[in-house]
Amino acid sequence: MNDKDLKEIVNPRDIPDLDDASRERIVTAAVRGYRQAEQVPSKTSGNLFGNLLAPAFKPIFAVAAGIAIVIAVQYGRLPDSNTDRYNAAVFKEYRSLFKHELRAVVARNGDVDVVLGGQEEEQTNPIIFLRIETDGEPVFITAYSGQTIEAEIGGKTVTMDILTTSDQGILVAADDFMLESGVLHGPNNLSVNAHMLETSL
Amino acid sequence: MKTHSDFELISMAVDGNETAFRYLVERHCDWVFKVAFKWCGKREDAEDIAQDVMMQLANKIRGFKPDGAAFTTWLYRVTINAAKDAQRKMNSRRSNEGQYANGRAVQTSLLAQEDTLVQHEAIAMLERLPDKEKEAVFLIFCEGLNHKEAARISGCAESTISWRVHKARKRLTAWANQ
Numbered sequence: 001m002n003d004k005d006l007k008e009i010v011n012p013r014d015i016p017d018l019d020d021a022s023r024e025r026i027v028t029a030a031v032r033g034y035r036q037a038e039q040v041p042s043k044t045s046g047n048l049f050g051n052l053l054a055p056a057f058k059p060i061f062a063v064a065a066g067i068a069i070v071i072a073v074q075y076g077r078l079p080d081s082n083t084d085r086y087n088a089a090v091f092k093e094y095r096s097l098f099k100h101e102l103r104a105v106v107a108r109n110g111d112v113d114v115v116l117g118g119q120e121e122e123q124t125n126p127i128i129f130l131r132i133e134t135d136g137e138p139v140f141i142t143a144y145s146g147q148t149i150e151a152e153i154g155g156k157t158v159t160m161d162i163l164t165t166s167d168q169g170i171l172v173a174a175d176d177f178m179l180e181s182g183v184l185h186g187p188n189n190l191s192v193n194a195h196m197l198e199t200s201l
Numbered sequence: 202m203k204t205h206s207d208f209e210l211i212s213m214a215v216d217g218n219e220t221a222f223r224y225l226v227e228r229h230c231d232w233v234f235k236v237a238f239k240w241c242g243k244r245e246d247a248e249d250i251a252q253d254v255m256m257q258l259a260n261k262i263r264g265f266k267p268d269g270a271a272f273t274t275w276l277y278r279v280t281i282n283a284a285k286d287a288q289r290k291m292n293s294r295r296s297n298e299g300q301y302a303n304g305r306a307v308q309t310s311l312l313a314q315e316d317t318l319v320q321h322e323a324i325a326m327l328e329r330l331p332d333k334e335k336e337a338v339f340l341i342f343c344e345g346l347n348h349k350e351a352a353r354i355s356g357c358a359e360s361t362i363s364w365r366v367h368k369a370r371k372r373l374t375a376w377a378n379q
Contacts, residue, residue, distance in 0.1 A: 001374045003342065009327050009373075010343040016244055018234040018251070023227070026252045030226045031219060033259030038217060171360075178364050183357070185333075185364060 087129055088197055091142045104143030104162075106151045115149055127197040128162055128170055135189050142197065145170075154190075162194075170194045207272055214262050222262065226255050233280050239343050240284040246291065253283045277344075277354045281336060326376045330369050337365035 018026075087105075094114050095102045100122050104115040123144040130141040134154035143149055145164040150157055160174035165181075172179040172194060177186025184192050202210070202224050210228075213221035233254050238247035257279050265272065327335065333355070340351035341362070348366075352359040 001370055001377060006338060006342045006370065006373070010239075010338060012239055012242060015235055015238055018231045018248070022234075022248050023230055026230050026248070026255055027223060027226050029252055030230075030255035030259045031223050033256045034214070034219060034222045034262070037260045037263065173364075178361075180358060180360060180364075183361070185361065185368075 087140065087142045088127075091127065091197075103147050104141055104149050106149070107140040107142075108138070108152070113151070115143070115147075126164055128164070129195055129197045130162065130172065131191075131193045133191045164196075168196075170196070211262065211265055211272060215265060222259070225262075226258065229276060230255055233276065236277070236280050236344070237284050237287075240281065240339060241288055241291070243291075246287050250280065250283045250287050253287075254280050257283070274353050277340075278356070281339075281354070285332060285336075326373055329376070330372060334365045334369040334372070337362050338369045341366055 090107070090112070091102075091105050094105055094112075098114065098116055100120040101116045102114065103117045103123070106113040106115065125145040128141075128143055128145050130143070132139045132141065132151075132153055137154070139151060139153055141149060141151060141162075143162050145162055148159060148161050150159050152158070158174050158176065160172055163171040163173070165171050169181050170179070172192065174186075177184060177190055177192065179185075179192045179194055182194075184190070186192070202220060205213075205221070205224070207225065207228070210221045210225040214225060230251050234247050234251040237250035237254075238244065241247055241250065254276070258276075265275075327338070330338065336355060337351060340346045340354060341348065344351075346354070348359045348362045352362045355362065
C-alpha cells in the first residue's frame with residue numbers, strides 16, 4: 001500500500017464547515033469556562049510537591065528522603081549488579097572458548113544457546129543485556145550491540161537487531177516489537193528490559 | 202485584536218483579558234472542528250469535541266507559557282485525545298446497538314451507497330488499526346505533517362512515528378490481500 005492509497009483512505013471526501021450557530025455556542029461556552037476558571041484559586045501551591053516543600057513539612061520530607069536514599073544505596077542496585085555479574089561471567093566463559101567468534105548468549109530455562117559470527121572478528125561494541133518475557137517465560141540475551149540475533153521467544157523464532165543509539169540509548173527492533181529509550185511497542189503479553197552490561201569482563 | 206499573533210493573545214489571556222481569549226477561541230475553533238471531523242467522521246461529534254477542547258483551553262490557558270509553536274502542538278494533542286475519548290464512548294454505545302464500531306464506519310456505510318465497495322472496505326480497515334498507529338497515519342497522511350511534527354504531537358520519538366506508520370502500512374496491506 002503506497003502513500004497515495006493511504007492518503008485516499010485517511011482523508012474524508014467532504015469536510016463540512018462549522019456553522020455560525022455552532023461556532024457561537026462553542027465560543028460562548030469557552031468564554032464562560034474562562035470566567036469560571038478565573039474565579040477558582042490556583043491549585044499550584046496546593047499540590048503534593050508544594051505541600052512537601054512547605055516549611056512545616058520540610059523536616060518530615062528531609063527524613064523521608066534520607067531514609068529513601070539509604071535504602072536505595074544499600075539494596076537498590078544489588079539485584080541488578082548480581083544479575084550483571086552472573087551474565088558477565090557466563091558471557092566471559094563462552095568468550096574464552098570462542099574468542100572473537102562469539103556474538104551473543106541466549107539463556108532460557110537453564111539452557112544456553114551460543115550465537116557465533118561467521119568469522120572471527122574482535123568485538124569492541126558495548127555488551128547489552130536483554131530480558132524478554134512472553135506469558136511468564138523469560139529469555140535472557142547477552143549480546144554485543146550491532147548484532148542481528150535470532151532467538152526463540154514465545155514458541156517462535158524472532159529476528160531482532162540490537163543496537164546502541166548515539167546518545168547511549170538501546171534500540172531493539174524485531175519483527176513484532178520495538179524497544180527504544182525504554183519504551184516498548186509490541187504485543188501486550190510481552191515485556192522487554194534492556195541495559196548495558198556494566199560489569200567489566 | 203484580530204491582527205494579534207497567538208503568542209500575543211495567549212499572553213493577554215493569561216493576564217485575564219477575556220476579549221483576547223475570545224479571539225483565540227474564534228481563531229482556532231474551526232480548525233479544531235475540522236481535525237475532529239477528519240478523525241471521527243461525524244459532524245455532531247466533531248462539534249462536541251471542538252467544544253470540549255475549547256473548554257480545556259479555558260481551564261488551562263493561565264498555565265501556558267506564551268509560545269505559539271507549543272500552543273499549536275498542545276491544541277493538536279488535546280484535539281486528538283478528545284476525539285479518541287469521544288470515539289471510545291461512541292464505540293461502546295454503538296456496540297450495544299449492534300452497529301458499526303465507530304462513527305467513521307457508519308459514515309462510510311452511507312458513503313458506500315454512492316461509492317465503491319473497495320473504498321468502503323479500505324476505510325473500515327483503517328478503523329481496525331490500534332489507536333497509536335491510526336494516530337500516526339492520521340497526522341502524516343491526513344494532516345500532512347512530517348514525522349518530526351507528528352512525533353512532537355504524539356509525545357514520542359520520530360523513529361517511533363516511522364515505526365508506527367510502517368506497522369500500520371504492513372497491517373493494511375495484509376488486510377487488503379486477505
